[in-house]
Amino acid sequence: MIGDCGVYVDGRRRPGRVPLDQAAEAARTASGFVWIGLQQPTSEEIAVVAEEFGLPALAVEDAVKAHQRPKLEVYGSVVFMVLKPVRYVDHEEVIDVSEIALFLGRDFVVTVRHGDSDVLGRVRAELDSGDSKPVVDGPTAVVYRAADLVVDGYEEAIVSITEDIDEIESQVFGGDGGEDHAERIYKLKREVAEFRRAVLPLNAPLRQLAEGSIPVVDKAAAPYFRDVHDHALRASDGIEGHDRLLSDVLQADLARVGVRHSKIAVRQNADMRRISAWAAIALVPTAIAGIYGMNFEYMPELTWRFGYFAVVGVVVSLCAGLYWLFRRSGWL
Known part of the structure; x- marks a missing residue:
């Protein structure tokens, strides 16, 4: 002590x-x-x-x-x-x-x-x-x-x-x-x-x-x-x-x-818009293909000589139109 x-x-x-x-x-x-x-x-x-x-x-x-x-x-x-x-x-x-x-x-x-x-x-x-x-x-x-x-x-x-x-x-x-x-x-x-x-x-x-x-x-x-x-x-x-x-x-x-968190959130939002845009574009051919994949007997386009080309043209046109719209709005 x-x-x-x-x-x-x-x-x-x-x-x-x-x-x-x-x-x-x-x-x-x-x-x-x-x-x-x-x-x-x-x-x-x-x-x-x-x-x-x-x-x-x-x-x-x-x-x-x-x-x-x-x-x-x-x-x-x-x-x-x-x-x-x-x-x-x-x-x-x-x-x-x-x-x-x-x-x-x-x-x-x-x-x-x-x-x-x-x-x-x-x-x-x-x-x-x-x-x-x-x-x-x-x-x-x-x-x-x-x-x-x-x-x-x-x-x-x-x-x-x-x-x-x-x-x-x-x-x-x-x-x-x-x-x-x-x-x-x-x-x-x-x-x-x-x-x-x-x-x-x-x-x-x-x-x-x-x-x-x-x-x-x-x-x-x-x-x-x-x-x-x-x-x-x-x-x-x-x-x-x-x-x-x-x-x-x-x-x-x-x-x-x-x-930094704000920048990350902005990037995440941009990525989500981009993914959503591509998903919407991919939905068009998926939906049309699903309709023609049902194999109904009475489908007028099946016997039409230019039916295939018309359907492909519609798919391409719709996809191109959606791409142009998304591109214009800044999503792509």
């Missing part, structure tokens, strides 16, 4: 893991902060951490249940924030959304992860390596780097979605074999809608952090949060643009499908 528990002083981690019941005291003694990482904890499991650090009950409930909108809430001296990292699975054309809940105090950070995301792992690796001093110190450094990496993931996903939309546009407007792309377009549009629900609500919390008005969060980090906020706004604009573009492409594809 507890992924890691470490104490950080001056942006560097002290060696080893700290027992949970000693973490708060160790952070205060060292004048640093402790970071406890939890992975999909149950209510009973997180209750131990909540009691140790005085986490607000309502926020703890949200962190356990997950499926929250990105948000930022202040409970006295504790700040609760929810981030929604995304990953675009290109071969399936789906948005994989995970969730991170963060509790910030003056000397602690508690993170709760739901889903498959490497954001917190990358942040911890940066702090644990100690290769470079973070741009901000304390718990604020964890929040800043987590938000920055999440928004960077948004921009990467937008680039991948753009490539798929360009491919769909080429297929729709390039006459790709007369195929119907509506199902693929609608599926991608649904994923973009899921993407929007992860990105748009984050703009308000980032704006609050950029204003430097949140307790516990270092005011010196405000310029860095403004940069993250600007990137998030840019990602929001990109998502809105993709949604409108997919709607336009879907309408264009449906229109092209309708035109």
Whole structure:
């Protein structure tokens, strides 16, 4: 349940893991902060951490249940924030959304992860390596780097979605074999809608952090949060643009499908008229032949010297007349 528990002083981690019941005291003694990482904890499991650090009950409930909108809430001296990292699975054309809940105090950070995301792992690796001093110190450094990496993931996903939309546009407007792309377009549009629900609500919390008005969060980090906020706004604009573009492409594809169906219907009607015309022409000799095939004894034409030629002439004349009429009306 507890992924890691470490104490950080001056942006560097002290060696080893700290027992949970000693973490708060160790952070205060060292004048640093402790970071406890939890992975999909149950209510009973997180209750131990909540009691140790005085986490607000309502926020703890949200962190356990997950499926929250990105948000930022202040409970006295504790700040609760929810981030929604995304990953675009290109071969399936789906948005994989995970969730991170963060509790910030003056000397602690508690993170709760739901889903498959490497954001917190990358942040911890940066702090644990100690290769470079973070741009901000304390718990604020964890929040800043987590938000920055999440928004960077948004921009990467937008680039991948753009490539798929360009491919769909080429297929729709390039006459790709007369195929119907509506199902693929609608599926991608649904994923973009899921993407929007992860990105748009984050703009308000980032704006609050950029204003430097949140307790516990270092005011010196405000310029860095403004940069993250600007990137998030840019990602929001990109998502809105993709949604409108997919709607336009879907309408264009449906229109092209309708035109193709109309052309097919016209061809089918023309074929039916042609078949009907030839059937009518063929009916004349069939009917006359049927009459003379009844073998009645008293048929005047049977003893007439020119009867055969007269009947053949009538058949040819009627067939030629019908052909001329159908040809004139455009049926042949």
